[in-house]
Amino acid sequence: MSRIRSSDITDRRIYLNRRSFMQGLVAAAGGVALVADTAFAGQPAPHGRKLTTVRSALSTTEKPNSWEDITTYNNFYEFGTGKSDPAANAPKYHPPQPWTVSVEGECAKPGRMNLEDILKGETLEDRIYRHRCVEGWSMIIPWVGFPLANLVKKAQPTSKAKFVEFTTVLDPKQMPGQRDDVLQWPYVEGLRMDEAVHPLTILSVGVYGEVLPNQNGAPLRLVVPWKYGFKGGKSIVRIRFVERQPRTSWMINWPEAYGFYSNVNPMVPHPRHRQDMEARLPSFFRSTRTQMFNGYADQVASLYKGMDLRKNY
Ligand SMILES: Nc1nc2c(c(=O)[nH]1)N[C@H]1C(S)=C(S)[C@@H](COP(=O)(O)O)O[C@H]1N2
Numbered sequence: 565m566s567r568i569r570s571s572d573i574t575d576r577r578i579y580l581n582r583r584s585f586m587q588g589l590v591a592a593a594g595g596v597a598l599v600a601d602t603a604f605a606g607q608p609a610p611h612g613r614k615l616t617t618v619r620s621a622l623s624t625t626e627k628p629n630s631w632e633d634i635t636t637y638n639n640f641y642e643f644g645t646g647k648s649d650p651a652a653n654a655p656k657y658h659p660p661q662p663w664t665v666s667v668e669g670e671c672a673k674p675g676r677m678n679l680e681d682i683l684k685g686e687t688l689e690d691r692i693y694r695h696r697c698v699e700g701w702s703m704i705i706p707w708v709g710f711p712l713a714n715l716v717k718k719a720q721p722t723s724k725a726k727f728v729e730f731t732t733v734l735d736p737k738q739m740p741g742q743r744d745d746v747l748q749w750p751y752v753e754g755l756r757m758d759e760a761v762h763p764l765t766i767l768s769v770g771v772y773g774e775v776l777p778n779q780n781g782a783p784l785r786l787v788v789p790w791k792y793g794f795k796g797g798k799s800i801v802r803i804r805f806v807e808r809q810p811r812t813s814w815m816i817n818w819p820e821a822y823g824f825y826s827n828v829n830p831m832v833p834h835p836r837h838r839q840d841m842e843a844r845l846p847s848f849f850r851s852t853r854t855q856m857f858n859g860y861a862d863q864v865a866s867l868y869k870g871m872d873l874r875k876n877y
């Protein structure tokens with residue numbers, strides 16, 4: 565099958581929109597960008613526009629999935645519940661320009677921040693991470709991002725801030741999925757403070773050295789590689805520091821299946837999905853053994869010392 569390039573499914577207006585977003589990124593990152601990155605030579609460059617990045621030491625050495633796998637097999641219920649719905653519907657979405665994130669709650673520096681300001685002074689890193697969906701499939705994804713801890717630091721959370729809540733944009737006019745009540749909208753996710761500032765936790769603005777396609781959560785999405793994929797909220801417009809554990813959209817949807825922690829754990833099955841094996845796309849056979857904390861146990865197991873992970877699923 566021939567590759568679907570996003571230039572084929574993106575109209576010119578959106579292309580220009582993406583360009584101006586890119587220019588914002590370039591300005592923000594201080595004149596980087598538009599430089600070919602050799603790390604992924606041989607992979608298609610669907611927009612022909614690359615970000616300048618540095619390779620992160622926290623990357624896995626496993627071979628990344630193809631651009632096509634990563635951008636055409638997605639979960640993004642705002643654009644439909646089918647795996648191919650986001651690639652079909654999300655390219656038509658117009659992110660507001662400029663994209664602003666409201667930083668709220670228990671912090672000394674609340675306020676609205678433009679994405680450009682958020683990226684100012686950040687070094688964008690290639691973070692090749694394992695990505696494990698609770699439904700049983702997995703991929704290796706070369707994200708581009710920066711540590712969430714950097715943004716948390718700028719906000720100066722107070723001692724009352726025990727959790728961080730992440731909210732996706734609410735735009736039912738442009739997001740057909742938000743006109744159905746499959747989930748509570750807007751999509752809400754959350755992390756404990758120590759999880760949020762862990763060096764593996766990133767905010768991503770790109771994949772394969774390019775600006776994030778809409779279906780992957782443009783322009784800014786959360787990535788927490790030791791947790792199931794649904795913890796990675798997309799298209800984030802609000803980050804709130806709170807004292808109490810946030811009520812996330814998935815917990816409200818089905819609390820017995822979706823706990824707050826949702827750490828990848830081969831020993832705790834989901835009511836509908838076993839978790840001890842996974843299908844590494846593009847294969848649909850569950851022939852890969854799932855690792856505790858998705859293979860990141862050395863880095864994160866200490867966060868959960870003394871906790872019963874069967875209860876705190
Ligand atoms: N706003 C929002 N974020 C979301 C979702 C969603 O439906 N809406 N799906 C989650 C799920 S279930 C997964 S597995 C990942 C998929 O990310 P990817 O499409 O970039 O692979 O996004 C997560 N973030």
Ligand SMILES: [Mo]
Nearest residue numbers: 697698793794
């Ligand atoms: Mo998922």
